[in-house]
Amino acid sequence: MFRYIIFTSFFLLSINAYAQGSSSQDENNQAQTSEINTSTTATAADILTSLKQAEQSEPVKLAPIFTGSAELGFLYKTGNSNSGDMKSGVDLHFENGRWLSLLNVDLLIKKADVEDDNGEIHFKTTDQKWTFSSQTNYSLGNGEKNYIFGNVWYEDSEFNSFVNQSSISTGWGRHWYKSEKASLWADIGPGYKRDLFKETKTEPEKTEDSWIVQAQALYIRKLGEHVEFKQFFSAKHALSAADNSIYKAETSITTKLISTLQLKFTF
Numbered sequence: 001m002f003r004y005i006i007f008t009s010f011f012l013l014s015i016n017a018y019a020q021g022s023s024s025q026d027e028n029n030q031a032q033t034s035e036i037n038t039s040t041t042a043t044a045a046d047i048l049t050s051l052k053q054a055e056q057s058e059p060v061k062l063a064p065i066f067t068g069s070a071e072l073g074f075l076y077k078t079g080n081s082n083s084g085d086m087k088s089g090v091d092l093h094f095e096n097g098r099w100l101s102l103l104n105v106d107l108l109i110k111k112a113d114v115e116d117d118n119g120e121i122h123f124k125t126t127d128q129k130w131t132f133s134s135q136t137n138y139s140l141g142n143g144e145k146n147y148i149f150g151n152v153w154y155e156d157s158e159f160n161s162f163v164n165q166s167s168i169s170t171g172w173g174r175h176w177y178k179s180e181k182a183s184l185w186a187d188i189g190p191g192y193k194r195d196l197f198k199e200t201k202t203e204p205e206k207t208e209d210s211w212i213v214q215a216q217a218l219y220i221r222k223l224g225e226h227v228e229f230k231q232f233f234s235a236k237h238a239l240s241a242a243d244n245s246i247y248k249a250e251t252s253i254t255t256k257l258i259s260t261l262q263l264k265f266t267f
Helices: 002-021 023-056
Strands: 066-077 083-096 099-115 121-140 146-157 162-178 182-197 206-222 227-238 246-258 261-266
Touching: 146 182, 162 206, 182 227
Parallel strands: none
Antiparallel strands: 066 083, 083 099, 099 121, 121 146, 146 162, 162 182, 182 206, 206 227, 227 246, 246 261
16 A cells, blocks of 8 residues: 555656646647636536526426316205205306406206196106306406406296396406405496296286396405305396396305315305
8 A cells, every 4th residue: 555655656746747847848738728628617517508498498387278167966855755956067267368258057956756637746857047157357457456347147047937037247347355365356337137037827928128237246265275265246236126136145165175076065
């Protein structure tokens, strides 16, 4: 080991002495060495820059512009008579730039035991209701707080005295409040409503048209990582006191069970 150290030291001293013995050759070697080092440094920097650009050029995951959800619920009662209810619905959401479109379709079917003229019992549909509603918002300015909207609504129900009801409206709205846990939207505008009344023993089927003022509000709050609370209110107020007005309020709590399955309670 001691001999190896002596030999190495002698070898290094010889190289140093040889380098000092020729100044012109030393200058030439230094120039070549500097040129090589510069080239090596530039190449390393280029490699690092290329790697960084490659990382930055990887595709960024963007939020989908089109999303949707579906719900399905059953209620069945048995005893002296049988009855059942089925509720289903579809919610579609489209957002791109300043445009936001919402589409909602709900269906409610009620079945029960019905006795025919021969005294036989049949489990048949007694009442049903389906509702279609759609709204499109267009944001004004870059703040995306103010927007104009167009709304279309239609309902065919056997639970009330109407064959169907429909309305169309437009107006102005605002995203009034937004935080990490809560948001509040509200809009208002004029509209037009048409009600088709069912035929009765004393009155024939008739149509009633009226001008309305439509106001809506939606409040959403996260109660936890997987629990969401929603409160929705809608009013289609007829300008004439003799015409029919429609007021609706819906409260719901949604709990995420797994990534694609949720439990929803609605009043």
